[in-house]
Amino acid sequence: xxxxxxxxxxxxxxxxxxxxxxxxxxxxxxxxxxxxxxxxxxxxxxxxxxxxxxxxxxxxxxxxxxxxxxxxxxxxxxxxxxxxxxxxxxxxxxxxxxxxxxxxxxxxxxxxxxxxxxxxxxxxxxxxxxxxxxxxxxxxxxxxxxxxxxxxxxxxxxxxxxxxxxxxxxxxxxxxxxxxxxxxxxxxxxxxxxxxxxxxxxxxxxxxxxxxxxxxxxxxxxxxxxxxxxxxxxxxxxxxxxxxxxxxxxxxxxxxxxxxxxxxxxxxxxxxxxxxxxxxxxxxxxxxxxxxxxxxxxxxxxxxxxxxxxxxxxxxxxxxxxxxxxxxxxxxxxxxxxxxxxxxxxxxxxxxxxxxxxxxxxxxxxxxxxxxxxxxxxxxxxxxxxxxxxxxxxxxxxxxxxxxxxxxxxxxxxxxxxxxxxxxxxxxxxxxxxxxxxxxxxxxxxxxxxxxxxxxxxxxxxxxxxxxxxxxxxxxxx
Amino acid sequence: xxxxxxxxxxxxxxxxxxxxxxxxxxxxxxxxx
Numbered sequence: 001x002x003x004x005x006x007x008x009x010x011x012x013x014x015x016x017x018x019x020x021x022x023x024x025x026x027x028x029x030x031x032x033x034x035x036x037x038x039x040x041x042x043x044x045x046x047x048x049x050x051x052x053x054x055x056x057x058x059x060x061x062x063x064x065x066x067x068x069x070x071x072x073x074x075x076x077x078x079x080x081x082x083x084x085x086x087x088x089x090x091x092x093x094x095x096x097x098x099x100x101x102x103x104x105x106x107x108x109x110x111x112x113x114x115x116x117x118x119x120x121x122x123x124x125x126x127x128x129x130x131x132x133x134x135x136x137x138x139x140x141x142x143x144x145x146x147x148x149x150x151x152x153x154x155x156x157x158x159x160x161x162x163x164x165x166x167x168x169x170x171x172x173x174x175x176x177x178x179x180x181x182x183x184x185x186x187x188x189x190x191x192x193x194x195x196x197x198x199x200x201x202x203x204x205x206x207x208x209x210x211x212x213x214x215x216x217x218x219x220x221x222x223x224x225x226x227x228x229x230x231x232x233x234x235x236x237x238x239x240x241x242x243x244x245x246x247x248x249x250x251x252x253x254x255x256x257x258x259x260x261x262x263x264x265x266x267x268x269x270x271x272x273x274x275x276x277x278x279x280x281x282x283x284x285x286x287x288x289x290x291x292x293x294x295x296x297x298x299x300x301x302x303x304x305x306x307x308x309x310x311x312x313x314x315x316x317x318x319x320x321x322x323x324x325x326x327x328x329x330x331x332x333x334x335x336x337x338x339x340x341x342x343x344x345x346x347x348x349x350x351x352x353x354x355x356x357x358x359x360x361x362x363x364x365x366x367x368x369x370x371x372x373x374x375x376x377x378x379x380x381x382x383x384x385x386x387x388x389x390x391x392x393x394x395x396x397x398x399x400x401x402x403x404x405x406x407x408x409x410x411x412x413x414x415x416x417x418x419x420x421x422x423x424x425x426x427x428x429x430x431x432x433x434x435x436x437x438x439x440x441x442x443x444x445x446x447x448x449x450x451x452x453x454x455x456x457x458x459x460x461x462x463x464x465x466x467x468x469x470x471x472x473x474x475x476x477x478x
Numbered sequence: 479x480x481x482x483x484x485x486x487x488x489x490x491x492x493x494x495x496x497x498x499x500x501x502x503x504x505x506x507x508x509x510x511x
Contacts, residue, residue, distance in 0.1 A: 028486025033494055185480060192484035193505050245499040407509045476484050 003226050003239070005160040005318030007217040007247040008285075010090065013171075016211060016251035017258040021191055023207045024198030029252075031199065036248055039425060042213040042417040043382065044240035045410060046389060047218055049398040051227025052236055057330040058221040059469065061228075065393045072388065074465035076221040076381045077330045082218070082325035082457060083373055085350060086366040087323065088145070089357040091316045092137030093287060093308050094118075096135035099303030100296070103313050105441045107452075110291040114283075121360035122366060129359015133357050138351065145321045146347040149328060150340045153229050156321070163318045168250065171257055171312035177304055181297075185264020190273045192328065201333030203461030206432065209425050210318050214374055216247045217319070218384035221326035229331075237406040258285065265293040283363065286312065324350070335473040364445075365453050371442050372454035375433045377461065390419035 020028045022104055054061035059073030096117065100106060106113035112118075113445045122127040148159050178184055198204045217223060227236075259273075266273045273280075279289045294305040357366045389395060395415045403409045441450055479486070 026491075029487055029491050029494075189480055189484055192487050193481050194483050205482050235506060235509060236510070238502055242499065242506065244494060245502065249495045249499055252495050386492040407505055435482055 001160045001218070001225055002156050002241045004246045004320065005164045005434070006222045006226070006244055006322030007166075007215070007319075008250045008315060009162070009217075009319035010087075010316050011215055011248065011311060012251040013254040013258065013315065014282050016215065016283050017191060017289065018278075018285070019207055019211050020255055023204045023279065024195045024201075025190065025196055026192040026207065027194035028204065030198040030247070031205045032211065033213040034462035035205075035208040036244055039209055039422050040216045040218070040247075041240055041244045042414055043213075043218040043385075043422060044216060044223060044244050045237055045402060045414065046398070046418055048221035048227045048230075048236045048240050049402040051224035052230055052232075052234065054224075054228065054403045056228050057225045057326055057333055059330045061224055065388060065444040069388055069392075070469035071462075071465040072384050073221070074330070074462060074468040075476070076219065076385075077225075077326040077379060078461055078464055078468075079090045079373065079377045080094050080220040080222060081327045081350065082377075082461065083370075084145075084320055084323035084358050085354045086369055087316065088141050088320050089354055090283070090367060091140060091141050091313060091320060091360060092134050093283070094312045094316065094356075095137035096292070097287060098134040098306055098309035098313060101136070101291075101309055102302055104291075104295050104302055104305060105114060106291050106295065108292065108295055110295070114287045117287075117383045118363055120363055120443070121208070121287075122364075122446060124361045124364035124453065126361055129358075130355065130358045131362070134362070135355075138354055138358060141317075141320070142347050142351040144317065145324055146343055147318075147326060149342040149347075153340050154461050156325070160318050163314045167251075167311040167314040170307045171250070171253055174304065174308055174311065174456070175253060175260065176256045177255055178264065179259060183263040183265075183267025184260035185263065186267065187261070187273060188256060188262070191259035196334075203414060206425075207427055209283035210429055212380065213382060213426070213429075215251065216244050217225075217322070219378045219385060219425065220323065221330075221381075222277040223384055225329050226322075229354070230355060233405050236402040237404050237408045237410055241408070251349070252329055258290075261290060261293045265289065265296065268293075272396065301386050334471075334473045359461075361390065367444065368445060368450060368453045369457060372450075372458055375437075376430070376458055379426050379430045383423055383430065386418050386423045386426070390423070395419065 005038055020032070023031075047158060052062050054064050057073070058076045059070050060098065062073035065068040073105050117131065117133065119128050119131045127381050148155055175461060179188075180183065213219070262273055262276060266276065269282060276289065291305065294301050294308065297304060324343070331337060331342045331346075356362070357369075359365075391397065399410055399414060441447060442454070
């Protein structure tokens, strides 16, 4: 349940529908499902097997292959912590908007309202002031993460029993409401009408693999950490199938939630859905397009506005604490510091670092940070995991370990996917991303901004991972 | 109305994703028993 919660997050709502729409509509489901079964589920099985076999967080697991690879484990647990730094800021925006939804405070000018709310300077180089509402939300959310995590895995189990079903139910309510609105069918039509010629485009296939890879929560040390808590007899492969399909199911459902309302908005404004373009994705969708559509609802607009942001908050919270749990568990295991102290220190440290994204340039910094962390950090971890476990360890050993407790037995096909297919696809994604970033600076930002807020964090991640792996463990000192 | 091709993709998505999910949940419950 916790792994489902970590996999399903904001990206399912604000990324998948747009990626699907941009890459062939309904036809995108074909590469998406192929990517799910050839990369997502095999990687999920790999991480489940590693955690269950090693009975420890990623640094311990990697250390079991070879001590010199421990840093890869640290890299994979510090990475989600850095994601949490801005992820929680976005949740803080949702938190404020949940309150604003009570009186639909953004009115019909959601765009300028969002800009004022952030105190947006419009330039990543100009910091501006801290947004007070964002700061309040940030304190509340870091405190929530601390309260959930400091008592360990048992409390996580209780929390996810609520935070996994609640947003799904709310999403279903929003979808039903959306589907009853005028223009909804046109919206759904844009979402689902297939353009089969797009299947001949290699970029569409790469987009499908990237979407799967970024969505299901692999390569972040989360699955390995959660798997280490599983009972020895827990079913590995079945869990991997259920989590991956639950993630895909939420994304597919979110497409209806988003496009029904987008269709309604386009009908009300008398414009084509295509004209909305990138307004259907990311923060634009959540804080501008969707709220505008909510304002135009004929009745109970505030109610639907509130439940939309509650859904996002509950979708996000389990992803957020899942990003903190791997690093706290790793530090707790290595240096035998109590979980309360570790979680407290990490949350406090995280809160201060998050303040960077509450400034007037927060939206832009966050975008740059996310671009580099997701496109480089996650892909590098995924690639290293496949190479290290596929080529420097016995995959057969892991496969046998998984098969011992699993109802669905995995065969040699899994070895082939982990050793050849997934590294090949991830390698291509990485090469293309590097090429694109060199030939054209991301969003035409100045190079020094991209280096400071994009490249430097990745390099720091590597340095800290090396330092953490070199430091002596408490056991060794004794 | 949705185009027939959109309806086909809708059914395809529902069957594979939710059908698959239901199937694996069913197997998990069966194994637990």
